Every structure is written in C-alpha cells, then in structure tokens.
Amino acid sequence: MSEGAAPSGGSTPSVRFVYDASLAAYELAPEHPFRPERLELTRTLLEATGALDREAYADVGPLTERELARVHATRYIDAVKRASRGDAGDEAYAFGLGTGDNPVFPNMHEAVLRVCAATVSAVELVASGAATRAVNLAGGLHHAMHAKASGFCVYNDLALGIRRAVDAHGLRVAYLDLDVHHGDGVQWLFYDTPDVMTIGLHESGRYLFPGTGHTYETGRGPGRGLAVNMPLEPFTEDASFLEAFETVVPRALEAFRPDLIVLQAGADMHRDDPLADLSVSLAAMGASYRRVVELSEALTGGRLVATGGGGYDPYRTVPRAWSLLWAAVAGVTLPERVPETWRERWAGSSALPLPETMVDDPSSWPPVPRRATVSSHNRAVAARLMEVLETIWAERGTDAEATRHDDREGPG
Amino acid sequence: MLVQDIMTRQVVAIGPDMPIKDVNALMEQRNIRHFPILESGGSGPARLTGEAPDDAVDRLVGIVSDRDLRLVGAEHPMAPAGVAAVDPVRRVMVSPVLTAHPxxxxxxxxxxxxxHKIGAMPVMDGDRLVGIVTGIDMLDALVRMSGVYEAATRLEVEVPNRPGALASLLAAIAERKHNVSSVMTSRADAESVTFVLRVSTVDGRRLAHHLRDAGFVVLWPIDKTPTS
Structure with a gap:
C-alpha cells in the first residue's frame, strides 16, 4: 500500500463511533472495578460538548464463533458458554473463570462477544475504507489469553480485530497499548507473527499486574523485534511519559511501516487511578492520543482504530480521558470546561465531586517522590531498549523488505 | 520436584580415550558443556545412553566440562601441565564423580x-547412567516453581513463624476469591517467615490493603503514598 492513500479522498475524513446500548452488558459484577458505566459517561460528555454527532455513530456488526475461534481455543469458548448458562464446573478455574477478577455472570459469553464484535466492526470500517478512523470505547480487553480469562478480560477483542485486518485484508498492523498494565494477551497472541508489531508503554511489571512487559520481551522467530516494551517507573509524570513515548513509538512505527494502527487507550495511567501508580495527567494523555493520530497520518494513510481499556476512576478521569481520545481521533476541539448539564446529570451517582475542567492541573498536585530518579531511569531504559531493537531491526531489515508485499491490494 | 522430573535423559557420553580436541569439537557441535565418561566407551564416537544394550556394564569413570578443557595447551599458569589437545580426555577428566539419584x-x-561449585551431575540408578542434571536445569525448575509464566500480582507477606500462619494468609486471599499460582519462602528466622506469593489479580493493591486490615505485614506492594 502506498502512503497517504486515505480513502476519504481529501474531504473531511469519516470517523466513526461504534456503539450500541448492549455494550454496557459487560458488567463482571456489581462491585467490580471494571465499570461499564464509563461508556455512557463518556458518550454523554461528548454529546454535551458537541464533539459527537449523530452521524458519527456506527452499528455493531456480527462476529461469528468461527472467527472467535481464530483467537481462542474451542474448549475455552465452550467453558465460557457453560459458565454463562450458570453451569460453570470446577474446570472453570483452569480457564481463569469464577475468580475474584473474572467472576462469572449470566450471558457473559454474549456480552463479551458483543464487545469483540464492536472492535472487529471498527477494524472492518477502517480496513474496508468505509471510514478513516473508528473508535470502540467498550473494547480494549488486552489481557485475555488463548485459553484463559485474565485481568477482567474474557475474550480478546483487540486480537480479533487485528486478526480480521491481517487475515481478511492483508494488512500489517501496529498495535499500540497505552494502558497502565502491560497488554500481555495481545503480545503473546502475536509474539511470533511477522504481520503484527505490538508496542506498549506501561508501569513496570516489577510493581504491577500482569508482571510482564519487560524490555527483553522482543518477539520470537518471525516476530523477533516486533514486540516493543517500554516499562515506566511508578510516579512517572507527564514530561517523562511523553519523552519515553517520543523515543520509542515513532521510531518503532517507522521501522515496521504498518498499514493500520490499533490503539488501546486504557485510562489508568492517570494519577488518580486507584489500581496503578503512574502520575500522568489528562493533558499528557490527550497529547499522546493526538500524536498517535499524527503518526497514523504520516505512516498509515490515517488508518487508525482506537479502543478503551482499563481506567478505574470511572466518573472523574475516564470520561474526560476518552473524550480527549475521541477529540483527537475526530479532529475536533473540546471546550475547556466540563458542561454543566453533564455535571448535573451525573452528580448524584459519583461519590466524589465531578471535575469542572476538561484537563487537570498537575502543577497543583503535591510533588512526587524521587522525581529526578524516575525520569532518568525511564530515559536510560528507553535508550537501552532502542539500542537493542535497532540491532534486531537492522538484522531483519533485508528479510522484512523481501517478504513485504508492496504490490498488494490495499483497502478502498 | 525430583531430579527425574528435570534431568536430561538422552545423555551424550564419551570414552576416556577420546582426544581432547575431538571432545572440544563435540561440545561445540552439540552445544553441550558436560560429558560423563564411561569406561567401555573406548576411543569411539560419542553416543547416547540407551543406544547400546551393554550400558549397564559401562562404568562411570569421570566427567569433563568445558572448564576443564579451556586451558589445555594455553600459555597460562592454570593450564594443566604437559597436556596437549591430542592427548586422551582421561588426562584432564575429573574423578571420582559426584552423582545424583533420580x-x-x-x-x-x-x-x-x-x-562443590560444579555445573552438572550424572544421574545414576545403581551402576547405570540414566541422565544428567545441570545448573541450568535447576534454574528452569526455579522459574517454573515461581509461577512467573502466569499473569499475576506479586505479594511479599511476613507472617509469624508458627503453625497455621501461612494457612490463615491463604484463607484471607481465598476469601477474595483469588487464585494463588505459587508460594515461595524468601526468608525465615526464629520469629517470622516471609513468603512470596503470585496471585491472579489485577488489583494487588486492594488485596494488600485487605490483608493489612486483617493484620498481615505486607512488604510488597508498598503502600501508595505519593504525597509523603
């Protein structure tokens, strides 16, 4: 595919918001930290700001079980279906089901299949050329494994979307994971795949679930050099996060030359997230989303699919973070203040006062401990990571060129 | 876990009369660092255990490692005196051999x-060589025992050194319906024991908080106190 072959033909690119009310049915348990309300909170905030038009909405298409089985083991799918019917046997534990993190709930299979279908629909819209960019905020279940539920994730919508892009459209896909937790499920599912590069910035596995995402996880066999992991120190702040992003992401994308970028935009890098320890602000998160859009313009003809992910401060942080994500993807500007109508609508549901501004003010936060150490550590890790990867990429260079199908039919 | 669960069963053994230079070449070719030496092996080619029907009568007479061969023929104070690369390996082999049982x-x-600062031990069932176990096998076993291949949160908890202390810790984790993928002892003295556990939960901090509330001394993860 030649660069800059955006299907929109120069007019306003079409950007779609894949959504229907059924996506909120993925509620693991009433007291579970993974809150489906985040979807409605974000959608109503975007509508209140005028950033989301009716015309942007796109329906969730179908996803067959046959396609599901391209990513997940049949015996695992069967176990999920049994558990969904209230028939989870003792074998469920072997599949990671029925635990505190992944409790079983009625119609779980159908609910999570719907979330996966929405991400696959987003990929299909972009890969087929019907849209330039598409978003599924219900998606981002990056921990789900081939035959195991893990970290609140039952099926891996991202892997299913990537498979669709690779198998049905022959695209090379760069997967970029900005969730605070390492995207282990997606990484391991494509660890030896030459068509998919996985890139992640996350809090170091030394301190946080799932414990992986170390710099030396670089891919295997035909996928060698195509797993990129930038672990960040606890208390990493905006400047250091953006510096690490700039050191790693543009160069990795340039080296791989993808046709499509799939972005997992978990909102849990934020300082106020209760499950993790980074100190990133909404301003830096928004800046990183805008940068991803910019990179996709330069490298993939604008083709970008974005999903949600983690984010456990559901009322205050997540709706604003994902509004910034949508604003970046749709190329619109948000107001500085959170609309009063939205605040009034949700004030009764939130335990804490709702924010008044769309971004927060990190200068008002108490200073983090060891600030200089955190930044210099991140800088050193990023430099070492790139040194290793550049060596691997130089080795694969000629092979990669030889196997690349430049004359392949592109989307649109 | 027993030696028979982690040992290599297909052992490449050599005879004591094989020239050192050939042993070196074989190490290189097979990517192996230790060869048990069997008496009836003679000067012939290396072979795998189980290939010859008379394995039972072969006598283990020595072992040789890359470290024993490295300095042969070198101008070095530690080089074995008067040994050349054409000499039989028996000149540098280590004997008697420390062995393990399956x-x-x-x-x-x-x-x-x-x-003993050694890298490998032949595994003997009576007089019969049935395997070899190396430091790398130990490291692999440790990696597996640690449960590090499972997505998990790592906890370090100090409990009193008395019966039932670990049981009550595990019960407190089970109460939250989390699965434990491994438990290891990292330190122990007369008063207390520190366990390293890998638990299948994203929210390790909440679990730690719950355990602290229940009176456990949680050393890791540390409390999130960015302000002080």
Missing part, C-alpha cells in the same frame, strides 16, 4: 552443585 529432591541436588 529420586533425589532437586533442592538437595542444587545444594550439592552449589557447595
């Missing part, structure tokens, strides 16, 4: 390897 617990074997 039913030895791996921690015993690990201790022996460490105390």
């Amino acid at each position: 039913l030895d617990p791996i921690e015993e074997t690990a201790k022996t390897l460490r105390e």
Whole structure:
C-alpha cells in the first residue's frame, strides 16, 4: 500500500463511533472495578460538548464463533458458554473463570462477544475504507489469553480485530497499548507473527499486574523485534511519559511501516487511578492520543482504530480521558470546561465531586517522590531498549523488505 | 520436584580415550558443556545412553566440562601441565564423580552443585547412567516453581513463624476469591517467615490493603503514598 492513500479522498475524513446500548452488558459484577458505566459517561460528555454527532455513530456488526475461534481455543469458548448458562464446573478455574477478577455472570459469553464484535466492526470500517478512523470505547480487553480469562478480560477483542485486518485484508498492523498494565494477551497472541508489531508503554511489571512487559520481551522467530516494551517507573509524570513515548513509538512505527494502527487507550495511567501508580495527567494523555493520530497520518494513510481499556476512576478521569481520545481521533476541539448539564446529570451517582475542567492541573498536585530518579531511569531504559531493537531491526531489515508485499491490494 | 522430573535423559557420553580436541569439537557441535565418561566407551564416537544394550556394564569413570578443557595447551599458569589437545580426555577428566539419584529432591541436588561449585551431575540408578542434571536445569525448575509464566500480582507477606500462619494468609486471599499460582519462602528466622506469593489479580493493591486490615505485614506492594 502506498502512503497517504486515505480513502476519504481529501474531504473531511469519516470517523466513526461504534456503539450500541448492549455494550454496557459487560458488567463482571456489581462491585467490580471494571465499570461499564464509563461508556455512557463518556458518550454523554461528548454529546454535551458537541464533539459527537449523530452521524458519527456506527452499528455493531456480527462476529461469528468461527472467527472467535481464530483467537481462542474451542474448549475455552465452550467453558465460557457453560459458565454463562450458570453451569460453570470446577474446570472453570483452569480457564481463569469464577475468580475474584473474572467472576462469572449470566450471558457473559454474549456480552463479551458483543464487545469483540464492536472492535472487529471498527477494524472492518477502517480496513474496508468505509471510514478513516473508528473508535470502540467498550473494547480494549488486552489481557485475555488463548485459553484463559485474565485481568477482567474474557475474550480478546483487540486480537480479533487485528486478526480480521491481517487475515481478511492483508494488512500489517501496529498495535499500540497505552494502558497502565502491560497488554500481555495481545503480545503473546502475536509474539511470533511477522504481520503484527505490538508496542506498549506501561508501569513496570516489577510493581504491577500482569508482571510482564519487560524490555527483553522482543518477539520470537518471525516476530523477533516486533514486540516493543517500554516499562515506566511508578510516579512517572507527564514530561517523562511523553519523552519515553517520543523515543520509542515513532521510531518503532517507522521501522515496521504498518498499514493500520490499533490503539488501546486504557485510562489508568492517570494519577488518580486507584489500581496503578503512574502520575500522568489528562493533558499528557490527550497529547499522546493526538500524536498517535499524527503518526497514523504520516505512516498509515490515517488508518487508525482506537479502543478503551482499563481506567478505574470511572466518573472523574475516564470520561474526560476518552473524550480527549475521541477529540483527537475526530479532529475536533473540546471546550475547556466540563458542561454543566453533564455535571448535573451525573452528580448524584459519583461519590466524589465531578471535575469542572476538561484537563487537570498537575502543577497543583503535591510533588512526587524521587522525581529526578524516575525520569532518568525511564530515559536510560528507553535508550537501552532502542539500542537493542535497532540491532534486531537492522538484522531483519533485508528479510522484512523481501517478504513485504508492496504490490498488494490495499483497502478502498 | 525430583531430579527425574528435570534431568536430561538422552545423555551424550564419551570414552576416556577420546582426544581432547575431538571432545572440544563435540561440545561445540552439540552445544553441550558436560560429558560423563564411561569406561567401555573406548576411543569411539560419542553416543547416547540407551543406544547400546551393554550400558549397564559401562562404568562411570569421570566427567569433563568445558572448564576443564579451556586451558589445555594455553600459555597460562592454570593450564594443566604437559597436556596437549591430542592427548586422551582421561588426562584432564575429573574423578571420582559426584552423582545424583533420580529420586533425589532437586533442592538437595542444587545444594550439592552449589557447595562443590560444579555445573552438572550424572544421574545414576545403581551402576547405570540414566541422565544428567545441570545448573541450568535447576534454574528452569526455579522459574517454573515461581509461577512467573502466569499473569499475576506479586505479594511479599511476613507472617509469624508458627503453625497455621501461612494457612490463615491463604484463607484471607481465598476469601477474595483469588487464585494463588505459587508460594515461595524468601526468608525465615526464629520469629517470622516471609513468603512470596503470585496471585491472579489485577488489583494487588486492594488485596494488600485487605490483608493489612486483617493484620498481615505486607512488604510488597508498598503502600501508595505519593504525597509523603
């Protein structure tokens, strides 16, 4: 595919918001930290700001079980279906089901299949050329494994979307994971795949679930050099996060030359997230989303699919973070203040006062401990990571060129 | 876990009369660092255990490692005196040999390897060579025992050194319906024991908080206190 072959033909690119009310049915348990309300909170905030038009909405298409089985083991799918019917046997534990993190709930299979279908629909819209960019905020279940539920994730919508892009459209896909937790499920599912590069910035596995995402996880066999992991120190702040992003992401994308970028935009890098320890602000998160859009313009003809992910401060942080994500993807500007109508609508549901501004003010936060150490550590890790990867990429260079199908039919 | 669970069963053994230079070449070719030496092996080619029907009568007479061969023929104060690369390997082999039994617990074997500063032990069932176990096998076993291949949160908890202390810790974790993928002891003294656990939960901080509330001393993860 030649660069800059955006299907929109120069007019306003079409950007779609894949959504229907059924996506909120993925509620693991009433007291579970993974809150489906985040979807409605974000959608109503975007509508209140005028950033989301009716015309942007796109329906969730179908996803067959046959396609599901391209990513997940049949015996695992069967176990999920049994558990969904209230028939989870003792074998469920072997599949990671029925635990505190992944409790079983009625119609779980159908609910999570719907979330996966929405991400696959987003990929299909972009890969087929019907849209330039598409978003599924219900998606981002990056921990789900081939035959195991893990970290609140039952099926891996991202892997299913990537498979669709690779198998049905022959695209090379760069997967970029900005969730605070390492995207282990997606990484391991494509660890030896030459068509998919996985890139992640996350809090170091030394301190946080799932414990992986170390710099030396670089891919295997035909996928060698195509797993990129930038672990960040606890208390990493905006400047250091953006510096690490700039050191790693543009160069990795340039080296791989993808046709499509799939972005997992978990909102849990934020300082106020209760499950993790980074100190990133909404301003830096928004800046990183805008940068991803910019990179996709330069490298993939604008083709970008974005999903949600983690984010456990559901009322205050997540709706604003994902509004910034949508604003970046749709190329619109948000107001500085959170609309009063939205605040009034949700004030009764939130335990804490709702924010008044769309971004927060990190200068008002108490200073983090060891600030200089955190930044210099991140800088050193990023430099070492790139040194290793550049060596691997130089080795694969000629092979990669030889196997690349430049004359392949592109989307649109 | 026993030696028989982690040992290599297909052992490449050599005879004591094989020239050192050939042993070097074989190490290179097979990517192996230790060869048991069997008496009836003669000067012939290396072979795998189980290939010859008379294995039972072969006598283990020595072992040789890359370290024993490295300095042969070198201008070096530690080089074995008067030994050349064309000489038979018996000139530099180590004898008698420390061996393991298939039913030895791996921690015993690990201790022996460490105390004697050696890299491998042939595994003998009576007079018969049935395998070889190396320091790398020990490391692989440790990696597996740690449960590090499972997505998990790592906890370090100090409990009193008395019966039931670990049981009550595990009960407190089970109460939250989390699965434990491994438990290891990292330190122990007369008063207390520190366990390293890998638990299948994203929210390790909440679990730690719950355990602290229940009176446990959670050393890791540390409390999130960015302000002080």
